[in-house]
Amino acid sequence: MEADGRRTTLASQYEGKRLNSPNDAVLKSDGALYFTDPPAGLRGREQDPKKELPYNGVFLLKDGKLQLLIQDLPFPNGVTFSPDEKVLYVNSAADRKIFRLEVKPDDTVANRQLFIDMTSDKAEGNPDGMKVDEKGNLYSTGPGGIWIMSPAGKRLGTIAFPEVPANLAFGDADGKMLYVTARTGLYRIRLKIPGIRP
Numbered sequence: 001m002e003a004d005g006r007r008t009t010l011a012s013q014y015e016g017k018r019l020n021s022p023n024d025a026v027l028k029s030d031g032a033l034y035f036t037d038p039p040a041g042l043r044g045r046e047q048d049p050k051k052e053l054p055y056n057g058v059f060l061l062k063d064g065k066l067q068l069l070i071q072d073l074p075f076p077n078g079v080t081f082s083p084d085e086k087v088l089y090v091n092s093a094a095d096r097k098i099f100r101l102e103v104k105p106d107d108t109v110a111n112r113q114l115f116i117d118m119t120s121d122k123a124e125g126n127p128d129g130m131k132v133d134e135k136g137n138l139y140s141t142g143p144g145g146i147w148i149m150s151p152a153g154k155r156l157g158t159i160a161f162p163e164v165p166a167n168l169a170f171g172d173a174d175g176k177m178l179y180v181t182a183r184t185g186l187y188r189i190r191l192k193i194p195g196i197r198p
């Protein structure tokens with residue numbers, strides 16, 4: 001969105017085929033934009049005749065060039081960086097997993113590893129929105145609320161809410177307020193560690 005209200009499209013197609021429904025994005029300090037492209041906005045999802053790409057990707061937009069980074073996750077959803085931007089976290093809502101990838105000097109990614117598997121938790125909720133705090137702890141929606149995980153992938157705890165959370169963001173002047181969107185409500189909770197904000 002431009003300052004005067006006009007919209008500028010940065011990417012709408014990859015190799016001549018329309019993107020599915022870009023969902024979550026994170027901007028690196030050097031201007032590289034990473035985003036997920038699940039079929040969430042398509043009515044029939046995978047079977048929707050409007051779906052042109054044969055996969056649900058994770059993309060990198062840099063210097064006007066769109067690159068496909070990942071094409072084998074069933075439902076790539078949330079995406080965020082570690083505080084030093086050397087690790088990219090991507091989750092897959094369909095199989096309730098979060099992955100970590102090394103960010104290379106050219107902004108591409110390598111060495112994908114499973115960071116945490118949420119499938120054993122039978123509570124309602126999937127990984128969706130994700131953010132990190134200044135200590136590198138990862139906050140993600142998940143079964144039962146907002147999961148907090150150490151940089152090593154250890155689950156530190158879960159913040160429960162009256163509804164299933166969908167997304168989250170750190171706010172207020174000191175970055176210690178966590179705002180959470182849910183199905184019908186907006187919630188906030190004060191934290192001890194400031195979050196990384198865009």
